[in-house]
Amino acid sequence: xxxxxIYIAFLLFLAACGELSFENPTDxxxxxxxxxxxxxxxxxxxxxxxxxxxxxxxxxWMAENLNYDSPDSRCVDYVxxxxxxxxxxxxxGGYCDVYGRLYxxxxxxxxxxxxxxxxxxxxxxxLLSFASWENLKSKQGWGKDSLGKxxxxxxxxxxxxxxxxxxxxxxxxxxYNQYSGCTYNCVYxxxxxxxxxxxxxxxFNGGTQICDNGVIYGLCGNxxxxxxxxxxxxxxxxxxxxxNAWYDATDASLKCENNIVKTQCGDEWQGPYDPKTxxxxxxxxxxxxxxxxxxxxxIYRTVEIDTQVWMTENLNYDTTGSYCYSYSEANCGKxxxxxxxxxxxxxxxxxxxxxxPSQINPKHKGICPDGWHVPSAADWEALMRYVDGNTGNVNDxxxxxxxxxxxxxxxxxxxxxxxxxxxxxxxxxxxxYGFAALPGGDRSDSFFGIGTSGLWWTSSEAGVYxxxxxxxxxxxxxxxxxxxxxxxxxxxxxxSVRCIKN
Numbered sequence: 001x002x003x004x005x006i007y008i009a010f011l012l013f014l015a016a017c018g019e020l021s022f023e024n025p026t027d028x029x030x031x032x033x034x035x036x037x038x039x040x041x042x043x044x045x046x047x048x049x050x051x052x053x054x055x056x057x058x059x060x061w062m063a064e065n066l067n068y069d070s071p072d073s074r075c076v077d078y079v080x081x082x083x084x085x086x087x088x089x090x091x092x093g094g095y096c097d098v099y100g101r102l103y104x105x106x107x108x109x110x111x112x113x114x115x116x117x118x119x120x121x122x123x124x125x126x127l128l129s130f131a132s133w134e135n136l137k138s139k140q141g142w143g144k145d146s147l148g149k150x151x152x153x154x155x156x157x158x159x160x161x162x163x164x165x166x167x168x169x170x171x172x173x174x175x176y177n178q179y180s181g182c183t184y185n186c187v188y189x190x191x192x193x194x195x196x197x198x199x200x201x202x203x204f205n206g207g208t209q210i211c212d213n214g215v216i217y218g219l220c221g222n223x224x225x226x227x228x229x230x231x232x233x234x235x236x237x238x239x240x241x242x243x244n245a246w247y248d249a250t251d252a253s254l255k256c257e258n259n260i261v262k263t264q265c266g267d268e269w270q271g272p273y274d275p276k277t278x279x280x281x282x283x284x285x286x287x288x289x290x291x292x293x294x295x296x297x298x299i300y301r302t303v304e305i306d307t308q309v310w311m312t313e314n315l316n317y318d319t320t321g322s323y324c325y326s327y328s329e330a331n332c333g334k335x336x337x338x339x340x341x342x343x344x345x346x347x348x349x350x351x352x353x354x355x356x357p358s359q360i361n362p363k364h365k366g367i368c369p370d371g372w373h374v375p376s377a378a379d380w381e382a383l384m385r386y387v388d389g390n391t392g393n394v395n396d397x398x399x400x401x402x403x404x405x406x407x408x409x410x411x412x413x414x415x416x417x418x419x420x421x422x423x424x425x426x427x428x429x430x431x432x433y434g435f436a437a438l439p440g441g442d443r444s445d446s447f448f449g450i451g452t453s454g455l456w457w458t459s460s461e462a463g464v465y466x467x468x469x470x471x472x473x474x475x476x477x478x479x480x481x482x483x484x485x486x487x488x489x490x491x492x493x494x495x496s497v498r499c500i501k502n
Contacts, residue, residue, distance in 0.1 A: 030140040031098075033063060037153030044068060044113045053195065054153040057130040059123065060195035062116070063155050065100025065165075070111055072329075073101040074188050076159050089188060099159040102188035106330045108166040112193035119194040120168040120207035120219070127154075164189045168207045236414055247275065251413070279303065279434030288434060293317065293369040302501070303434040306386040308379070309501035312436045314456075317367055319343065323494055325440060326447050334415075335440030335450070339367060341472045341491035344374055344457045352491040354469045355461060364459040368499035375500045377460035377486050380475045383410075384484055387433055400473070406484035407477045412436040417451045418479045428482050437477055443494040452479040455495045462488040 033039065039052045040060075052063040075094030089102065103111055112118055119127075127136075137148020138155045148156065156165075166189045196203040199211030210217050210224055217224040220232030229240050238246040242259030249256075253264045254275065262271030266283030278285050281304075289302040291311070301312045314336025321343035324332035342351040345366040347359055366374040377400060384392055384403040387410060392403035409432040413419065416439050419429035431437075441449035449455070454477045462471040471488045474495050489495070 031138045031155065031157050032140070033155050034139075034150050034153050039063060039153060042113075046113060052153075056127060056152045056154060059127060061127070061154060062193045063153055065157065065159070066103075066111065066191040066193055067096055067100040068111055068113070069096075069101065070103070070107055072107045073103050073111075075099075075101060099157065100190055102159060103166065103191055104188055104328055104330065105166065106328075108189070108191050109168070111191060115196050115203070116193035117196055117205040117207045118166060118168055118191065123194055123206050124167050159190050165192050166190070245272070245274070248413075251275075253280075279431075281305075281433060286434075288312065291369075291372075295369060300499075303436075305383060305433045305435065308383060310383075310435060311372070311499045312434060313498075314438065314440055315339075315367065315497040315499055317369075319367060321349075322367075323443065325443070325450050331440075331450070335438055336496055338440070338443055338494035339457065339497055340494055341457055343367065344495070344497050345459060352470065357461060360459060360461070363502050366459065367497060372499040372501055374457060374459040374497060375475075377458045377473045379500055380456075380458060380486060383435075387435075388484075400486045402483065402485040404483045406482075408482040409433060410435045410437045410484065411454075411477060412438050415439055415451065416479050428479070437498075439477075439479065440496045442496075444490070444492075453477065455489075456498050457495045458486065 033052060037054060039054055041050055041052055043050045047068060049067060051066075053060055054063045055061075074089040074091060075096040076099050077088055077090045077094030108118055131152055131154070133148070133156070135149050135151035136154040136156045137146070137150065138157050139147055139150050141157050142148065150156075194206065197206055197211070198204070199209075199216045200214035202216060204211055204216045208219050209227075210219055212224075216227060218227050218230070218232055219225075220235060220237045223237060225232060225237045231238050231240075231246065233246070236248050237250070239249040239256070241247055241256035241261045245256075245259075245261045247254045247256065247261045254273070255262055255269065257269070257271070260272045261274070262269045263273040263275070263280055263285070264270075265273075265280035265285055270280075270285050273285060278287050280286075286304070289304070289309070291300050291302050292298070293300065296317060298316055302309055303312050316332055316336040318332075318337065322337040322339050324330075324337060325335060340349075340352055342349050345351065345360070345364060347356055347366075350356075351359070362376065363373040364376075365372070368374055381401040384401055384406040388403040388406040391405065392401050408428045408430050411419070411429040411431060413429050413431050416429050437454050439449065439451050439454045441447060441451070441453060442455045456475045458473040458475060460473045462468065462473050468488075470491050472491050473486045474489045474493075476485055476487050
């Protein structure tokens with residue numbers, strides 16, 4: 001299932017002078033709960049805040065947005081720019097008491113108080129199949145043509161930022177709102193918590209668990225698992241093997257034998273094997289290496305492929321001109337940072353719009369740590385030739401090498417959406433050599449492609465050949481194909497960096 005990032009935002013109707021007015025029915029500060037609803041209340045023991053709650057179609061929902069001050073949460077505020085008020089997010093102050101706080105996805109997953117949880121897809125759909133958005137929206141606070149009826153006391157209030165509420169869908173962060181049904185991984189949204197239900201006599205979290213005939217099962221993506229013998233790790237169901245080992249039982253190259261995890265490496269089953277610290281290189285099991293970047297203490301796992309030593313993670317070194325996808329630090333932790341070509345090369349910004357061959361050496365360090373360099377187009381070609389058995393072809397890009405199959409050998413077995421969501425596409429994500437290429441996306445006019453494409457800078461300017469000053473080569477993997485290739489790209493685009501050892 002291919003999912004796209006959609007941003008839906010409602011515009012708050014303001015008075016002609018641009019100021020907020022308590023007499024204005026579209027001002028969210030005027031919102032009140034219906035007087036004919038039987039509310040209950042509960043107190044969040046963490047900070048003493050009291051919230052109204054309401055039962056709708058058998059579910060007990062918070063009737064207010066969560067306002068728990070946790071790290072990485074934000075408040076909506078208004079800043080006057082060019083004589084008009086515009087919404088912005090702030091860490092302190094603002095209108096948290098009106099809208100509640102906004103949370104990034106990682107925080108939203110665990111921010112609800114004890115006995116409550118972040119709702120899942122089925123729970124939102126149960127609510128929405130019973131009550132339309134018109135009947136859930138508050139009677140005040142929305143634009144003059146968008147006011148709701150608030151029939152059931154849910155009192156959905158706009159936050160004037162993206163007017164969405166976090167939900168768990170297939171193990172990922174989505175947001176429910178009036179128009180799109182759900183959106184994918186925006187940066188900050190409101191949270192409405194849902195009270196835990198009972199499965200038999202035991203409480204269970206309907207967002208991450210399912211109750212079947214009195215037995216509680218875990219939810220991992222859109223699949224269930226046994227809570228006693230299995231666990232969900234990065235959207236992968238892992239099965240216990242012995243006392244301490246875990247493995248992905250759906251991976252045909254792994255099996256549990258006599259309480260030992262083994263892998264099919266070469267012509268034999270070999271083990272004990274830990275897929276997190278070891279990999280199969282042709283016919284023998286090898287251990288990943290590691291390297292510490294002394295600039296920030298970040299430890300990178302490394303792998304030897306033929307005669308090359310690569311980092312198995314994208315670079316995550318914070319420097320001016322580097323960014324996290326969607327400005328989320330959690331994305332930096334998983335996918336590394338994104339860099340323009342000049343930033344990746346540690347060259348003046350002017351090199352993004354002009355040729356700078358005299359400032360580049362064959363093993364150009366760029367933003368990489370000491371002893372490592374930004375791979376050249378030739379470095380990437382050597383990698384492709386080795387992993388695909390030299391079955392690729394010289395393509396049309398200035399005689400560069402392209403491979404019809406290297407992508408499936410280099411892609412990580414997790415995070416790529418087709419490989420995670422469909423067993424049919426597992427052969428596109430084999431990670432045969434431990435390179436673990438992740439789909440970190442890029443940014444040109446906007447962020448795009450996380451989960452579906454991986455793009456890494458080379459140190460090679462394309463313009464040296466065609467005299468176009470603003471192009472450089474990048475290495476590309478896409479979810480829709482098993483191939484890998486080098487392609488020209490505008491140097492201003494933000495891409496990932498994967499360092500190679502000198």
